[in-house]
Amino acid sequence: MRRFASRAAVGAALLVASAAQAHITLTPATAEAGHSFAGAFRVGHGCAGSATKGIRVVLPPAVTSARPQAKPGWTIKVEHAVGPEGKDRVAAIVWSGGLVPDDEYDDFGVMLGLPAKAGPVFIPVVQTCEAGESRWDEIPSPGTSLHSLKRPAAVVEVIAPPPLAVIGGIEVREGWVRAAPNSAPAAAAYLVLHNGSKQADRLVSVSTPAAARAELHNMRMDGGVMRMRALEHGLDLPAGGDAALAPGGNHVMLFGPAAPLEPGGKVELTLVFEHAGRVTVTLPVRSADDSGGGGGEHHHGGMR
Amino acid sequence: MNRRQLIAGIALFGAALAPVRALAAAAIGGPFRLVDQFGHPVSERDLLGRPSAIFFGYTLCPEVCPTTLVSFGRWLKKLGPAANRLNVVFVSIDPGRDTPRQMRDYLTSFDQRIRGFTGSPAEVDRMAKAYRVYYRKVPLPGGSYAMDHSAAVYLMDAAGRFVEPIGYGETDDMPMASLRRLMGR
Numbered sequence: 001m002r003r004f005a006s007r008a009a010v011g012a013a014l015l016v017a018s019a020a021q022a023h024i025t026l027t028p029a030t031a032e033a034g035h036s037f038a039g040a041f042r043v044g045h046g047c048a049g050s051a052t053k054g055i056r057v058v059l060p061p062a063v064t065s066a067r068p069q070a071k072p073g074w075t076i077k078v079e080h081a082v083g084p085e086g087k088d089r090v091a092a093i094v095w096s097g098g099l100v101p102d103d104e105y106d107d108f109g110v111m112l113g114l115p116a117k118a119g120p121v122f123i124p125v126v127q128t129c130e131a132g133e134s135r136w137d138e139i140p141s142p143g144t145s146l147h148s149l150k151r152p153a154a155v156v157e158v159i160a161p162p163p164l165a166v167i168g169g170i171e172v173r174e175g176w177v178r179a180a181p182n183s184a185p186a187a188a189a190y191l192v193l194h195n196g197s198k199q200a201d202r203l204v205s206v207s208t209p210a211a212a213r214a215e216l217h218n219m220r221m222d223g224g225v226m227r228m229r230a231l232e233h234g235l236d237l238p239a240g241g242d243a244a245l246a247p248g249g250n251h252v253m254l255f256g257p258a259a260p261l262e263p264g265g266k267v268e269l270t271l272v273f274e275h276a277g278r279v280t281v282t283l284p285v286r287s288a289d290d291s292g293g294g295g296g297e298h299h300h301g302g303m304r
Numbered sequence: 305m306n307r308r309q310l311i312a313g314i315a316l317f318g319a320a321l322a323p324v325r326a327l328a329a330a331a332i333g334g335p336f337r338l339v340d341q342f343g344h345p346v347s348e349r350d351l352l353g354r355p356s357a358i359f360f361g362y363t364l365c366p367e368v369c370p371t372t373l374v375s376f377g378r379w380l381k382k383l384g385p386a387a388n389r390l391n392v393v394f395v396s397i398d399p400g401r402d403t404p405r406q407m408r409d410y411l412t413s414f415d416q417r418i419r420g421f422t423g424s425p426a427e428v429d430r431m432a433k434a435y436r437v438y439y440r441k442v443p444l445p446g447g448s449y450a451m452d453h454s455a456a457v458y459l460m461d462a463a464g465r466f467v468e469p470i471g472y473g474e475t476d477d478m479p480m481a482s483l484r485r486l487m488g489r
Contacts, residue, residue, distance in 0.1 A: 082477065087476060178366070178367070178370070180370075181363075181370055181373070181410050181411075181412075181413035181414065182409050182410060182412050182413045183363070183406060183409035183410050184363055184364070184370070184410060184413075185363060185364045185401070186364045186366055187366060188366035188367055213446050213448075215444060215445065215446055217366075217444075217450075219366070219367060219368070221368075221455065221472060221473065224454055224455060224456050224471060224472070225438055225452055225453065225454050225455065226365070226368045226452065226453055226454075226455045226472070227442075227452045228365075228366075228442065228450040228451075228452070229442065229450075230444050230445050230446075232445060247367055248367070248473075251366065251367070253366060255446065255448060
């Protein structure tokens with residue numbers, strides 16, 4: 001929690017610092033991972049005194065979806081491209097036809113799907129003015145500050161949500177259950193474990209009232225053959241390390257769901273660790289379409 | 305089950321899909337006598353006259369099978385009206401648990417053009433062998449079992465000849481190119 005708060009503060013400081021200059025910024029400057037972001041590109045000034053006629057924001061593939069907010073007096077054009085998994089994605093949004101005088105500011109609203117992983121997402125913006133243009137497209141290399149750049153891109157900081165539970169230094173994060181098809185005899189649950197303690201530990205077993213039985217499994221693609229095995233000795237958690245139960249790999253197999261596992265539902269899962277003891281978390285049931293289906297590697301695949 | 309054929313099947317898929325393409329088209333596919341999800345008898349003859357996309361799996365499969373079935377919903381939509389000329393068939397390699405009734409209930413969650421075939425273990429085995437599909441029962445500690453199985457989709461032309469596979473987990477553009485080629489034949 002403390003980490004959450006301090007990172008938000010850093011983000012807020014960044015917003016204030018950027019807004020004080022002539023940059024185009026995203027407001028708010030932070031977003032919680034896993035939630036869609038509703039905010040705006042803020043144009044604070046024109047180009048060296050000249051009024052702004054339009055902006056073009058160039059969305060990186062990390063932005064999973066984008067919808068501009070209607071803006072009276074402006075024409076909005078959405079440019080598409082082929083994204084990961086062959087799905088259509090929004091590559092750029094262009095606002096034109098309006099005017100923002102140099103001594104006024106304006107906001108250009110958007111709703112964005114951001115990556116589930118914490119970290120900054122940089123979005124280059126080209127500002128077109130009555131005289132000339134400004135390209136806000138510089139992205140700091142790792143370790144350098146945004147403030148050292150003359151023409152920084154707009155940025156939103158994705159902040160990891162607080163862990164679902166913490167027990168004996170082990171954090172349980174990013175848990176979800178894949179919505180199961182009708183009458184499916186089993187479903188998979190996923191989560192990420194971080195062992196913040198100095199002692200190696202092991203996830204020994206799982207149980208849930210939502211299914212007749214839960215087992216720890218691994219699946220892998222082996223030259224075109226799908227193989228699934230029980231993790232009979234549990235899942236190792238090295239000291240200071242992570243262990244992921246994620247699509248394409250380890251998962252909790254829920255045999256005989258007690259009720260249909262539909263998007264919007266919740267599943268209680270009790271995890272038993274060798275040293276840290278037991279903890280119960282509540283996981284949301286999510287449709288696989290959240291992530292676009294397609295295959296092994298990505299985060300949540302799913303069902304409608 | 306013939307051990308040698310099984311091993312040949314593993315080797316085939318183990319070496320990726322390229323060798324499959326290299327095989328004579330006649331080497332994949334063949335006769336079968338199964339039942340669809342409504343309990344009606346089906347054979348290879350029911351698929352002739354239209355191209356087909358056939359894949360093998362089971363309803364207890366937690367990830368690969370539902371993902372493939374969801375992908376098919378998306379692909380059929382992208383194909384547009386041409387999709388109505390394509391047979392899409394999900395064949396269970398776990399007929400002991402996947403009764404026609406189970407297949408019917410399960411498939412209600414997906415595109416309604418997808419058909420589900422199951423049948424006697426011997427007939428399922430015959431079809432799997434004809435399609436060079438590897439599958440094997442793997443016991444699980446809680447008393448249940450999982451099935452290892454080939455995850456590729458087999459594209460067959462209207463005469464029942466193997467054309468090419470779609471590998472699991474490919475991005476949509478490759479399967480779409482393959483399906484459009486298949487429909488244009």
